[in-house]
Amino acid sequence: MGSVDSNRHLRFKELPLEKGQKLHKYDVISNYFQEKIGIIHWRGGWRKYVFKALPEVDMDKTCHKQIDDFTDKLMVKWRKAVKNKKGD
Numbered sequence: 001m002g003s004v005d006s007n008r009h010l011r012f013k014e015l016p017l018e019k020g021q022k023l024h025k026y027d028v029i030s031n032y033f034q035e036k037i038g039i040i041h042w043r044g045g046w047r048k049y050v051f052k053a054l055p056e057v058d059m060d061k062t063c064h065k066q067i068d069d070f071t072d073k074l075m076v077k078w079r080k081a082v083k084n085k086k087g088d
Contacts, residue, residue: 010066012040023078028067040071049074 013027026040028051038053049071053059 009063010037012070026070026074040067040074049078 009031011029011031013029015025015027017024023042025042027036028038028040029035030037036054037057037059038051040049040051042048043050051067051071
């Protein structure tokens with residue numbers, strides 16, 4: 001696994017699949033502090049990827065936008081996979 005996407009402020013690291021899971025989780029890491037600030041994971045009840053920040057994490061709107069953009073890309077990928085699976 002490695003960085004999937006990165007930008008000036010944040011990078012996203014794909015984590016290995018957990019047993020029984022179909023979708024990956026992603027660590028969100030601050031490039032400035034080189035620390036994990038949260039995780040992006042699939043929320044089944046909402047049928048979408050969500051970001052869970054660690055306590056005491058400050059972010060500006062640029063970071064929020066970058067996280068939103070990354071989760072949007074994940075959702076596009078997921079929708080394509082679901083569509084392809086239905087077409088089988």
